[in-house]
Structures are given as structure tokens and as C-alpha cells.
Amino acid sequence: MKHLLHPALLLGLAVPGAAGGANLDIEVQNLTAGTYFAPLLISAHSPDLHLFQTGEAASAEIQAMAEGGDLAGLVTLTSGNGADNSENPAAGPLAPGMSVSTSLTTEEGNAVLSITGMMVPSNDGFVGLDGWMIPTAAGSYVVYLNGYDAGTEANDEVRGGGAPGTPGLPVLPFFQDEIGQNGTGVTDAESNSMIHVHPGHLGDALADGGGSDLDNRLHRWLNPVAKLTLTVN
């Protein structure tokens, strides 16, 4: 709490480029019509670290998160870096339209914010924020987040598994009724193996058969997919 007594802060001034800690209130809202967010990792960390970068290959940790919603690797990675994390603040999936709020008290140097969470159902889609500089001036800030594709798995859009390398959609009990069956697969290739903006789902109108096990009226989305409201106290 020592940083709160910094004279500049007492005067209500922003400290340009300061790497001092902060008290943050964070709200993430799922803006989609029919896609859940698997457990989210919200991490304030050093600018030297990236959880993911578009145009770069996904790490094994990102692959496990994006294909199966598994945050363990990313938590280990960020914790080892001295990050301040909020892990799975919704205590489960974040349903379409729903918000989750959490707070972070950050250590000095943890000047950027990253967010990852699998979008379900998807093959390897995730909602993400990559190293966004946390403002130092007190106030409320809104950032809209896109859906990304980890580039590690073909978007076949048919039932499958969530372990890294296992094709198909992981289908959990809470949303299995929304997923079709016996789709033949809309593709068997991933044309961009780097992390990229997710092209969205195709889906189809058939609950049984067709190319996709996704519903083209429920499981499509347009960016942005999430709204981050960050309050710097």
C-alpha cells in the first residue's frame, strides 16, 4: 500500500509511465448471442510477457486454453512471472449477455493487462486481450475484445474433444443440448497456423447431420465479443 502515499497520487495526478501498483475493478461482459466463455484468466503482468500475440504461433499453454478451456498452464506461466491474476472469476462458464466483476491489486511493474478464455462451443476460439497498457490516471475505461483463433486445430465444427491435439468441439453437459450431431465436418484443415482473428462459425440449420454440429442462427458471432470495463481507483 506504500504507493498510495506517493505525493503525485495524493494530488490526484497521473504519473506518466509509472509502473507502480494499482487497485483495479474489472468487469467483463459476454456480448455474444449464443456463445459461452469458459473460465477466464485476467492477468496483470510485466510488459515483457505476452500470453499470446496475433501472427505468432500459439504456445502449448494457449493451445490448452483455446482447445479445452484449461487455464492451468497459463496460470503457472503468469504466476512464475510474478503476475497478479484473477482466475475463473465467474466460477464457471460466463453465459451470453452475462457479466463478471473482479478486483485486482497489482504489484509494481505489472503494468499491462491480458485476458484469455475459450469460446464455447468452438474448436480453438478464444476471447482475448494481449498486453493492454493499464492507464495510470484514475477513471473508468472501456475496451472491446475480439474473438481469436489459436490456429492449432481445424475448425471442423463437429463434436469431439478438448484435449490439445484432439479434433472437434469439446461438448460439456451444460450446453450439449444446443449442439447438433453427426455433422460431417466443414473443413479438415487450418489454413493459418498462427494466432489470428477468428473467422467465425459457419454452422448449419440441421440438428442432425449436415456439415456442422453448430447452429447457424445461434453459434455465429461478429466482433467484438466482449466488453471490458476497467476502473482505476
Added chain:
Amino acid sequence: MNISIRMSPLVLVLALSGCWLDDDKIEQVAEPEPVMVRYEVTVTNLTAGQPISPLALLLHESGRLWEVGQSASVALEQVAEEGNNQAMLATERVLASSAGESPILPGQSETLSISIEEKTDSLLSIAAMLGNTNDGFTGLNALDLAQLSEGDSWEGNSFAYDAGTEANSESLHTVPGPAAGGEGFNGARDDRDFISMHPGVVSAPDGLPDSALTVAQRFDNPVARIRITRTQ
């Protein structure tokens, strides 16, 4: 600041007349010229094939027109399903309003002006339907105008939202826009009944057999550009 503007003519008149009982002068200042605050609002349709219904443009003091994740008001449902802005413009909280005259076609713009006496910290909201959808809409939700001085402008892009009040069947009977000519407002709510970002239209060629829509009505965000200038 408004108070000082209102008071200054009175102070001036009294100083000149030098007499508190000069009836003519007192009467003259009893009805000071109201200080009008005026905005010009231009909305540009950025879509390929979605007419934007006649705008509901309003100034209000509190509240918001919609919240993602929450159920739509009936006034918003009427905008989103039919492009009918009447109930939205008549909402109780509205301090001033302005209605678009006709739909804004793709690539076109419309400029409306709206004014209010004395108040420089209104909230400005806009709502309008994406006509070739079941219940898609766009707009602006309670933008705080307090920071906008005379001559200042604000510009931003707006997203497409789904009111969640009507299933996105895209059918000939349920899409009211020119691509289908179907039904407008229907009070029954047969969708998930919460507002979200719009997932886009699927269209028949892309796999929704009963859709009346084609590639021509597909869209992506943003769908409109909004520019607000305080002119007075």
C-alpha cells in the same frame, strides 16, 4: 454557468436604469432570452444492404436505452422489429427529440438537429432498426454531452445489436425490410429475450434454407458512423 448568463442582463439593466421600480425595465428582463444549446447529428449507413430505419434521436437526463444481457423495453422492441420510433421518442425521460424523416439507405447519410434550452450536460441517444433483419438495431446509448463545448464534435462508430425479442428466422414473413416485406412489430417474444451483439444474418445461400436474405443483406461491424457537433 447558466445562472450567470441568465443574471447578467438583469444586472446590466438595473445598473443602467438606476431604479428598482422602473416597471418597464423589470418586465423586459423577466423573460430573458433562453440560451439554446443545439447539436447537429449525422448518421452514415456503413452496411452493404441494410436500410437504417428513420432515426429516433433524443436528449435525456438519465438512464439508457438498452443494456446487453437485459430484456428490451417495448419501445426498443418496436424500433428493432419494425423501425417504429414513436414510442421511443415519447418515452417519459425524453427532454428533447428529433425524428428521422425516412430510412437511411446503404452509403447514405442523414443529418438531424436537436436543441434544448440551457442544458449542456444532456445524454444523447439514438436508436434505429437494421431493416432487413428480424430485430437488429443500432444506435448510441446515453453519450454524455457535458464535455462538448460549442463548436466541438464527437465521432464514433456503432455496432449492430440483436434485441432478442424475435427469433432470427430471416423469413419472408418476419423481416419487414424491402428484402422481404414481412411483418413488423409482434408483441410475442419468441427469442431468448435478452439483448446481445447481433450475430449477423446467415442468408439462404449460406445455409438457412427459409431465409429471404442473400449475400446482399449481410453485414459486419461497425454498421454506422455517428458524428455529433454542438453548433450553439
